Structures are given as C-alpha cells and as structure tokens.
Amino acid sequence: MKIGRKISVGGVVSFIFLTVFAVIFLFPMIWMFLTAFRTELDLNVNGTSYVPRPWSLEGFQRAWEGAPLLTWAGNSIAMTAIITVSVLFTSTLIGFVFARYRFRMKKVLFMIILATMMVPGQILMIPRFIMIQKVGLYNTLGAVIIPNLVSIYNIYLCKVNIENLPESLFDAARLDGAGNFQMYRHVVIPNILPTVGTIGCFTALSAWNNYMDPLIYLNDIEKMTFPLALSTFSGQHSVTISATMAVVLMNVVPMIIVFLVFQRYFIKGINIVRR
Amino acid sequence: MKSSKFVLGVLVPGMGLILLFCIIPLIYGLGISFCDYSVYRTSQEFAGLKNYMKLLENAELVKKIVGNTFKYSIVTVLGNFILSLTIAQMIVRMQxxxxxxxxxxxxxxxxxxxxVGTAMIWKTGLLSTNGGVFNNILEYFGVAVQNWLGSTTLLMNVIILFTLWMDIGFNIVIFSAALENIPQELVEASKVDGAGAWYQFFKIRLPLMGRTFSFVCVTTMLSYFQAFTQFKILSKTGGANYSATVLPYYIYMESFKNNNMGYASAIAMVSFVLIMIITLIQLYLLRIDWSYE
Incomplete structure (x- = not known):
C-alpha cells in the first residue's frame, strides 16, 4: 500500500522534461497571441522582442477595416453547424438501421460502405469538383457543405456501437410499444451518447478547419470560410503581420474554447476517431 | 411493415448521398484519367492511356515526387512515434x-x-527571414541565418518539423491512454523480476498496447501520405525544382493550376494504388500475434 504520494526521481525528471517541451510547444501560439496585439511600428523597431510595447488593437482594427470578418465568421459557423448536425443525424440513423434491422442486400450495401471508407480524399477531389461545377454549385457555400453531409467512417462507428448494445434494451422498448423513431430517440441515442459527443466534436473540428474544399470550390472573398480567407488575406501586400495574426487569433480561439469546454469528448473519444 | 418503411426512409437518402459523393466520383475519376480533360471544353475527348503514358514520360519527376512523399511520410511517422511515445510515457508517470x-x-x-492558421504562424513568426524566431536563435548563437522556406534542402525538413509539432498531440493522447490501461500488476511483476525501464517499455508496455499501436500506425501513415495544407501554405510552389512537392500537392497543382485534370486523375489513381498497397502491407506486418491480449 502506498501512503501519501511517492515522488520518484524519474517522475521529477519527467516533469521537468514535459514542462520544457510544453513551453516549446506553446511558444508559436503565444507568439501569435502577443503579435496580434502589437503595432506595426513596434514590430519594425523591436524586431527581436516578442512582447507588445505598447499593447494595441491596431492589428484587429486593420483586419476589421480590410476584411469582411463577420461574413467569414458567418460562413464558417453556418458550414460547421450544418455539417455537424447532418453528420450526427445521418451517422446515427444509418448506423442504427445497419445494426438493428434485417433487409435485403444488407451485406452488400455494408460492404460497399466499408470499401468506400478506404478511398482517400484526393481521389475524389477532381470528379467531385467537376460534378459540383456541372450542377452550378461552384462558388457557393453549398459546394463545401453538401459533399460532407454524410461521413462513412462515422456510420461505421455508430453501427458497431449500436450493435454492442444489449438486445434487452430494444425488447423492453418494443413491449412498451415504441415505434422505430422513438426507439432511435429514447434507446439508441441515450445509450451511445459518448460516441455521439465525440463524433460531434471531431466533425465540427474538421469542418471548421477544412481548407481543401473551400480552396477548390470557393472563389469570391465574401463566400469564403475562415481558413481559406485567412490564407488569401495574408497574401495581400498591404496586410501587416499583426493584422494577419489578429485574424489567425479569431480563427483559432473559437476552436480552443470549444475544445476546453468539451475536452473530455475530445480526449476520451480520440482512439475511435479517424483523422 | 412499419419497419421496412423506416429502413427505406433512412437508407434511400443516406445511400443516395454516399452513391453521389463517394461511389460515382470514384468511377468518374477513373474515367477522367482516360480522357483529355479540360474545363474549358464542353465535351471531353477519350484519350486512352495517354495520361498514363505521360506519367511514364515524366518518370524522373514522378519518381522524385513519389520519393518525396515516402520520405516525408516515413520520417514524420518515425519522428511522431518516438516523440509521442516518449512524451506519453512521461505523462503517465505524473502522479x-x-x-x-x-x-x-x-x-x-x-x-x-x-x-492554415498554425502554418501561417510558423511562416510569419518562426521561419521568416525577416525577424523570424528560428533565425533570431541562430543569430544569438552566432550561426549563419538560413532561408528556411526558400532553400531546397531545408524546406522539406521544416515542413516535417511543423507537422510533428502540429500533429503529435493526437498520438500522445492515444498512447498515454493506452499506457494507462495496462494492468499495473504486470508492470510491477516485471519490476520484481529486475526489468529495467527500457526492457519494461519495449517488452511489457509496448506489446500490451499492440492493437492501439497497429491502428495508430496505419492511420498516421495514411494521414501523412495525404498531407496537403502544410505544403500549400509553407512551400507556395512546391519548393524549387519540386524539392518539396508531394503527391497530393502535385495532383492539386496539375488539376487546378495547370488544368490537366486527366493527367492529374491518372496520378490520383496511381497514388490510390500506392495507398492501398501501403495499407495492406502495414496491416499484414502488424498482424503480429499480440499474445498478451
């Protein structure tokens, strides 16, 4: 039996190493944060210093004046919300049907799903682009949203999870006269809530951070979502480093807040997630 | 009867979307790779194996790009595993x-x-030749400053370093959770038997997290093989003389910048085959008998 905490030499050494690593790791983020609050003059004069002298909102002001930040934020939020809600619905519903119902061609359909899971995104990029262009969705937010409404891996994940629920839960619900959708709402969802949380978090994360799709499909500055807008914005000549970092900050911070709030879904569920 | 309605109601739209955005594009993509595709024309010409022949004509370049992709993926995966396992092991030790x-x-x-955001931070903050942190550190130690993003030799290494920084957290969390789930008795028992820290790690802990380890191995490798954003932001044009061009970036450039969609589709097909082969090899190699489980 251990009484109190045993502090080992190894533990202390580990702690020191981790702290050093953590500081190195955080440094780029801290640099970004500090630089966003610096003035252009300060950046030019005190090149080797990293602390703002004085603290200023000049960068934010320039970004605000030079870029449609609210539009970008609106686009990003709308895209993230629609994709996340849709993926949650489609994954759980389709997963439920494959896990708990018998129907013709079930095996074949599921094999197809498994096979497409292995197809990397870069293969689909060109044909999807041509299809999107042909139906006239090019340069609309829909082009970024619609192909991402279902997630095959998450369907698979839900199916496996729902299969593992005990049959007795469903029998009890059936005895109470629950219909299919009621069963879905009152039996399936409450019992796979951690998985749902994890899928929601990581879907939102990858939608918010999605760069490839907007890069290919969106052209107008007002139609862009944050990551693409950011890379376009920083490429302009008149844009200062602090203004760029102010936009980076606005892009990064919402996700960090979401992460800190839903941390356990991110950390606990991570080993079921596929990048 | 009611059930079948429900099943249909879910499957028809669901499978419809999958068909539309996964299966049809796959077949369509294969078709495009046999066409002389241009977005400026309305009808496309069948070109047979022309695009694949072009790949052979460009063998030197394609070899270089495939080589870059492998170099990048393998070095980054190895670095990732060494760092994330070390750090995870240290985290588990915290009381x-x-x-x-x-x-x-x-x-x-x-x-x-x-x-995009973090790559931008690295680009403007750490790697810039104009007051970037890396060069400030070099200057402090009196070493010649470097043009990190402009040099043919450094660019790839810098992108590897960036990828390690931005991505090892993922595996650290997975590995530290797996290490924590290892039954303490086994570790204690090996201690009693006089196992050193290294022996313990390689012979006890690592085999015990076998399944996690093989899963992570495959997914990490696959995600690096498809890395795009960091190359787009940090390398701008893929580095001088294609020194930092990898397959996804090459496909993107050929299809969307040079309007060679047919050729790009052929490259995409080749990289699809490569990805399949890698996955199968890895799955095979990693089917080691994790007999403790």
Missing amino acids: SNALKTIFRVIFFLPCIAPT
Whole structure:
C-alpha cells in the first residue's frame, strides 16, 4: 500500500522534461497571441522582442477595416453547424438501421460502405469538383457543405456501437410499444451518447478547419470560410503581420474554447476517431 | 411493415448521398484519367492511356515526387512515434491527474487549431527571414541565418518539423491512454523480476498496447501520405525544382493550376494504388500475434 504520494526521481525528471517541451510547444501560439496585439511600428523597431510595447488593437482594427470578418465568421459557423448536425443525424440513423434491422442486400450495401471508407480524399477531389461545377454549385457555400453531409467512417462507428448494445434494451422498448423513431430517440441515442459527443466534436473540428474544399470550390472573398480567407488575406501586400495574426487569433480561439469546454469528448473519444 | 418503411426512409437518402459523393466520383475519376480533360471544353475527348503514358514520360519527376512523399511520410511517422511515445510515457508517470490533463491539453492544442492558421504562424513568426524566431536563435548563437522556406534542402525538413509539432498531440493522447490501461500488476511483476525501464517499455508496455499501436500506425501513415495544407501554405510552389512537392500537392497543382485534370486523375489513381498497397502491407506486418491480449 502506498501512503501519501511517492515522488520518484524519474517522475521529477519527467516533469521537468514535459514542462520544457510544453513551453516549446506553446511558444508559436503565444507568439501569435502577443503579435496580434502589437503595432506595426513596434514590430519594425523591436524586431527581436516578442512582447507588445505598447499593447494595441491596431492589428484587429486593420483586419476589421480590410476584411469582411463577420461574413467569414458567418460562413464558417453556418458550414460547421450544418455539417455537424447532418453528420450526427445521418451517422446515427444509418448506423442504427445497419445494426438493428434485417433487409435485403444488407451485406452488400455494408460492404460497399466499408470499401468506400478506404478511398482517400484526393481521389475524389477532381470528379467531385467537376460534378459540383456541372450542377452550378461552384462558388457557393453549398459546394463545401453538401459533399460532407454524410461521413462513412462515422456510420461505421455508430453501427458497431449500436450493435454492442444489449438486445434487452430494444425488447423492453418494443413491449412498451415504441415505434422505430422513438426507439432511435429514447434507446439508441441515450445509450451511445459518448460516441455521439465525440463524433460531434471531431466533425465540427474538421469542418471548421477544412481548407481543401473551400480552396477548390470557393472563389469570391465574401463566400469564403475562415481558413481559406485567412490564407488569401495574408497574401495581400498591404496586410501587416499583426493584422494577419489578429485574424489567425479569431480563427483559432473559437476552436480552443470549444475544445476546453468539451475536452473530455475530445480526449476520451480520440482512439475511435479517424483523422 | 412499419419497419421496412423506416429502413427505406433512412437508407434511400443516406445511400443516395454516399452513391453521389463517394461511389460515382470514384468511377468518374477513373474515367477522367482516360480522357483529355479540360474545363474549358464542353465535351471531353477519350484519350486512352495517354495520361498514363505521360506519367511514364515524366518518370524522373514522378519518381522524385513519389520519393518525396515516402520520405516525408516515413520520417514524420518515425519522428511522431518516438516523440509521442516518449512524451506519453512521461505523462503517465505524473502522479496527479490534474497535471496529466494539463499536459495532454497543451500538447493537443496545435491539433485543434486550423492547420492554415498554425502554418501561417510558423511562416510569419518562426521561419521568416525577416525577424523570424528560428533565425533570431541562430543569430544569438552566432550561426549563419538560413532561408528556411526558400532553400531546397531545408524546406522539406521544416515542413516535417511543423507537422510533428502540429500533429503529435493526437498520438500522445492515444498512447498515454493506452499506457494507462495496462494492468499495473504486470508492470510491477516485471519490476520484481529486475526489468529495467527500457526492457519494461519495449517488452511489457509496448506489446500490451499492440492493437492501439497497429491502428495508430496505419492511420498516421495514411494521414501523412495525404498531407496537403502544410505544403500549400509553407512551400507556395512546391519548393524549387519540386524539392518539396508531394503527391497530393502535385495532383492539386496539375488539376487546378495547370488544368490537366486527366493527367492529374491518372496520378490520383496511381497514388490510390500506392495507398492501398501501403495499407495492406502495414496491416499484414502488424498482424503480429499480440499474445498478451
């Protein structure tokens, strides 16, 4: 039996190493944060210093004046919300049907799903682009949203999870006269809530951070979502480093807040997630 | 009867979307690779194996790009595993749960932030030739400053370093959870038998997290093989003389910048085959008998 905490030499050494690593790791983020609050003059004069002298909102002001930040934020939020809600619905519903119902061609359909899971995104990029262009969705937010409404891996994940629920839960619900959708709402969802949380978090994360799709499909500055807008914005000549970092900050911070709030879904569920 | 309605109601739209955005594009993509495709024309010409022949004509370049992709993926995966296992092992050693959480959160932060944003931070903050932190450090130690993003030799290494920074948090969290789930008795027993730290790690802990390890191996390798954003932001044009061009970036450039969609589709098909082969080899190699489980 251990009484109190045993502090080992190894533990202390580990702690020191981790702290050093953590500081190195955080440094780029801290640099970004500090630089966003610096003035252009300060950046030019005190090149080797990293602390703002004085603290200023000049960068934010320039970004605000030079870029449609609210539009970008609106686009990003709308895209993230629609994709996340849709993926949650489609994954759980389709997963439920494959896990708990018998129907013709079930095996074949599921094999197809498994096979497409292995197809990397870069293969689909060109044909999807041509299809999107042909139906006239090019340069609309829909082009970024619609192909991402279902997630095959998450369907698979839900199916496996729902299969593992005990049959007795469903029998009890059936005895109470629950219909299919009621069963879905009152039996399936409450019992796979951690998985749902994890899928929601990581879907939102990858939608918010999605760069490839907007890069290919969106052209107008007002139609862009944050990551693409950011890379376009920083490429302009008149844009200062602090203004760029102010936009980076606005892009990064919402996700960090979401992460800190839903941390356990991110950390606990991570080993079921596929990048 | 009611059930079948429900099943249909879910499957028809669901499978419809999958068909539309996964299966049809796959077949369509294969078709495009046999066409002389141009977005400026309305009807496309069948070109037979022309695009694949072009790949052979460009063998030198294609070899270089495939080589770059492998170099990048393998070096980054190895670096990732060494660093994330070391750090995970250290995190597990922390006695308080609060400390464990704090460290996990810190190392995970770069994974949360958009890659475009963090790549931009590296580009303007760390790697810039005009007051970048890397050069400031070199100057401090009296070493010649470097043009990190402009040099043919450095660019790839810098992108590898960036990828490690932005991505190891993922595996740190997975590995530290797996290490924690190892039954303590086994570790204690090996200690009693006089096992050193290294022996313990390689012979006890690592085999015990076998399944996690093989899963992570495959997914990490696959994600690096498809890395795009960091190359787009940090390398701009793929490095001088294609020194930092990898397959995804090459496909993107050929299809969307040079309007060679047919040729790009052929490259995409080749890289699809490569990805399949890698996955199968890895799955085969990793089917080691993790007999403790």
